[in-house]
Amino acid sequence: MTVYYVNSVTGSDYNSGTGESSAFATLSAVEALKLNPGDSVLLAAGSVFNEQFDLKYSGTVSAPITIGSYGIGDAPVIHSSNNGIHGSKASNIIVENIKIADTGANAIYAGSVSNWIIRNVEVSNTGLSGKAGSLSFQSSQNITIExxxxxxxxxxxxxxxNVKGVTLVNNTVTNSQGSVADAIQLNNSSNILIKDNHLEQTETNSAKGVLVLIRAQDAVVEGNTLVGGGFGLSAQAGTNIAIHDNDISGYGGYSWSYGIGLGDSGDAKNYDISGNYLHDGVYGVLVSAVGNPAYLRENIIVHDNVFDDLTASALKVDRSASGSFYDNVIDSSVSTLTMPAAIAAQNTFSIGENKTLEQAQAELDSPAASASGDTSSSNEQTPVAPVSEHVEVPVPQVSSPAPSVETPAATVPAVVVPKIVAVHDSLKIAEDTGSAYHGNLLDNDNASNGTILLRRFGDSAVDKHGLTLTGKYGVIHVESDGDYSYTVDATKLAGLSGNVSEFFQYKISDGASHIDTDGLSVSINIDAFHSSHASHVLA
Structure with a gap:
């Protein structure tokens, strides 16, 4: 197992390449070698290589070939008029801790390979000649990008x-360019895990969306943040697809735009869509098959999601389908369902009990609901009543009344235990500390299932990168775990006296369609702040 070093600044291709002081200068020198299982090729920090790197040899499962970096400083960069790294038929490869930028084609392309791991790699501005500039794999097995x-x-x-075994975890993909570009597209692939990624298409010229799965088999998509695009997640055909606990927002631009859609490109069977937060878009979940009515849509289960700030309905079913829609929480301004009369008359897609945000909160707050035993939404599903006219009519949201229970006079009603409670937070500032003021929004909140997720702060969604907002008197940064830092803008306090305050609203969820809303109040004693500021200056 040999380690080869490459340094574009101090190296020479006349060197042996086996030490930092005897490093190669180019990737071509490495290509001339026969790399063996367990070998590593390390690129020096700060180096720039203007050439495609061809990987011609394979490692083994226990001894992969590694392409990485060494030294302190900026990550080494590969530029190329073609691909950055090309690795057809070279298996058991690790690529890590490097940057690939300004290539004419793909950052990395590999076909007919297995067991590749790409981690801690930065890719920017690739595909300059109009060719695809992505991380691309074809007819392969066990590909991990993290x-x-x-x-x-x-x-x-x-x-x-056509990749069997796909793991995409904790990546950030923003603004993929091109008229048909998505942040991620997987075709005809299986055994898929897409988890904890941030995917955003808010500043792109693409007319498409964020995440696309076409004819996927056995896929789990969970914990991701999807922002922007014409649609959020398009799982157009597949079998055994689980879509859980994703935050999908900002999709729009078309009358048909949806957060999660399926039905085109083939049969869709066995979908579990639950725990997602779909907001700031058009439709929530779309079950369709435009131009392909013969495709099957079977066992599509949509439950325990939150639908908020949508201009159309939470669910649209416009082709024959079997499934159910229940235990979802839907903003009162959003219609529950849009379905043609002929589809509704088939009675194959049942609509169970769903609640508005207001109803869900009232249920948590009402002692009567607890006394009657109605402390959670029912899983019982009832078919959609046939509609006589062939028109699409949004079905109003309804919740079945709580059953009445005769209680003996001596019996004390049970005390309701809210499933999730947000408690008001306060930050009082009476001193200029010269730095930010810190706290946590979630420390005093609680949920019966032990899970508290910060969904929104102000008017914006909070993702794994946090959120920064400019307020009336300062700037606040909030992390997804509730930690916040507030920095006073002293220029906004100039000429003021007395006390001022501002308020930031936030929304939390337990990941199971129970939500609550409260806020953070920031109050500033201006006179005390100015006085302590003057003391700091004099000191």
Missing amino acids: NSILTGVHGDGIWMD
Whole structure:
């Protein structure tokens, strides 16, 4: 197992390459070698390589070939008029801790390979010649991409076709460019895990969406943040698809735009869509098959999601489908369902009990609900009543009344235990400390299932990168775990006296469709703040 060093600044291709002081200068020198299982190729920090790196040899499962970096400083960069790294038929490869930028084609392309791991890799502005600039894999097995950042890629950010075993975890993909670009597109692939990624298409020229799965088999999509695009998640055909606990927002631009959609490109069977927060878009979940009515849509279960700030309905079913929609929480301004009369008359897609945000909160707050035993929404599903006219009519939201229970006079009603409670937070500032003021929004909140998720702060969604807002008297940064830092803008207090305050609203969820809202009040004693500021200056 040999370690080869490459340094574009101090190296020479006449060197042996086996030590930092005897490093190669180019990637071509490495390509001339026969790499063996367990070998590593380390690129020096600060180096720039203007050439495609061809990987011609394979490692083994227990001894992969590693492409990485060494030294202190900026990550080494690969530029190329073609692909950054090309690795057809080279298996058991690890690529880590490097940057690939300004390539003419793909950042990384590999076909007919197995067991690749790409981690801590930064990709930017690739595909400059109009070719796809993504991380691309074809006809392969066991591909993992994790903790990597892709920005401004031309074409789909991550693209795979016919890959068995896909793991995409904790990546950030933003603004993939091109008229048909998505942040991620997987075609004809199976055994898929897409988890804890931040995918955003808010500043792109793409007319498409964020995440696309076409004819996927056995896929789990959970804990991701999807922002922007014409749609959020398009799982157009597949079998055994679980879509859980994702935050999907900001999709729009078309009358049909949806947060989660399925039905086109083939049969769709066995979908579990639950715990998602779909907001700031058009439709929530769309079960469709435009131009392909013969495709099957079977066992589509949509439950325990939150639908908020949508211009159309939470659910739209416009083709024959079997499934159910129940235990969801839907903002009162959002219609529950849009369904043509002929589809509704088939009675194959049942609509169970769902609640508005207001109803869900009232249920938590009402002692009567607890006394009657109605402390949680029912899982009982009832078919959609047939509609006689062939028109799409949003079905109003209804909740079944709580059953009446005769209680003996001596019996004390049970005390309701709210499933989730947000408690008001206060930050009082009476001294200029010269730094930010810190706290946590969630420390005093609680949920019966032990899970508290910060969903929104102010008017914006909070993702794993946190959120920064400018207020009336300062700037606040909030992390997804509730930690916040508030920095006073002293220029906004100039000429003022007495006390001033501002308020930030936030929304929390337990990941199971129970939500609550409260806020953070920031109050500033201006006179005391100015006085302590003057003391700091004099000191």
